Amino acid sequence: MDISVVIPLLNESESLQELYDWIAKVMQSNRYLYEVIFIDDGSTDNSWNIIEKLSEKHKEIKGIRFQQNYGKSQALDAGFEIAQGNVVITMDADLQDNPEEIPELYNLIIKDDFDLISGWKKKRYDNVITKNIPSKLFNAAARKTSGLKLHDFNCGLKAYKNLVIKTVKVSGEMHRYIPVLAKNEGFTKIGEKVVKHQARKYGETKFGMDRFINGFLDLITISFLSKFGKRPMHFFGLWGTLMFIFGTTLAFYIGAYKLYKVYNGIRTILVTDNPWFYIALTSMILGTLLFLAGFIGELIVRIKNNEKDYIIKERLRH
The missing domain is CATH 1.10.287 (Helix Hairpins)
Structure with a gap:
């Protein structure tokens, strides 16, 4: 199989059909063999019912439903466990990540032999005060601490070799730092690609300012673990x-x-x-x-x- 698309979600029922149709169009036009893995992280809306109906119509769709809301890291970990594609693409379910980026991400992994490509939302359509400025501060601190020169650690749109996602263990709230975790496991060919970012079409963001506070705390944790996690x-x-x-x-x-x-x-x-x-x-x-x-x-x-x-x-x- 060429590509696995792993999509964690929480209460995104309005966007799921449109998102799948968009992904399917890109995949079919490029003749990829693919699967789409939806991970329902404890949604309280109609998200799981829609995933079930999509799965009945399309054999490419797999679904995982959590007992309750555990977090994005746990959702990604569950998706990574069953992903079979040579290249694994992660994206958010809110239509802010553009599936048209998939072919170029795939080529960077397969043809240019990158271990991991991280998206960079250079032009953002988020609130400047509550998201853009804190995000820039957070990314600057992450670059300084990790040594990885990435502009957008928190971008949901990323591409990985299958070996990377089978090796890296994502837990807690470490999904922001998968590139750092991969680097710590010896995957050093990590690149970055500018990707299109779109305004949210449906609903509201599930993340508040607290994610940046948690992000900085996690940054301290991963900085310590990267140096002493295997030799405390x-x-x-x-x-x-x-x-x-x-x-x-x-x-x-x-x-x-x-x-x-x-x-x-x-x-x-x-x-x-x-x-x-x-x-x-x-x-x-x-x-x-x-x-x-x-x-x-x-x-x-x-x-x-x-x-x-x-x-x-x-x-x-x-």
Whole structure:
């Protein structure tokens, strides 16, 4: 199969038929073998019924329905698991991503041998205050932290080699950082393509300002995980050891100084009355806890399982 189109959605019933027709037109005109995978992330409108009806008419359509709303990352992960195409395209269901971009994205992966192509919505039709400005700040921080020179990490329109989506694990709210996750797994040929962005035709956006706050927090998380996710002892163990050595050295100095004064008959305060004693004690305790945290982290990394953090209610397959 040439292409899998993975589409996560939440309450997008008005756009689904139009979106599929548009995708099908592009695919058929280019004679691609394709599948379209809709992942209903707990919609409360008529979205799933429409997906069922589309699936009955078109054998190319697969559907996954979540038990409840788990988030875009979980929806993408479920879609990636069953995607069979050599190239996997992700896009949003709100008609703001243009299916006409698919052939060029496909060629960049197949002919130019990119591992991943990320879309760049250079000209946007979103609210400047609530989306455009925060998005630029977020992307600048992501570029600086990750080292990837992408302009639009959060663009839903992306293309991947099948091997990439089978290797990368998307969880939490890490869908924004799939290029970073791919880079961490050794897929270094990552490119960018300017894509057409269109104004929302139906409904309202499902994302608010909180997504940028969560995005920055996730950026800190992924920055840490990219460096120490597979070797937590290198972080916690290092700081734990340094703090323990500092506390032990300070405690030894306080004790030796106390003995010196006692030996020379110099009157002095009790060790427990010295504030530095408590600083030393606290440093030793924190150092021990940090070292244990690193040790436990190493154990978790080695025995972690691949349990899913979502529940699938229904599937549609031909």
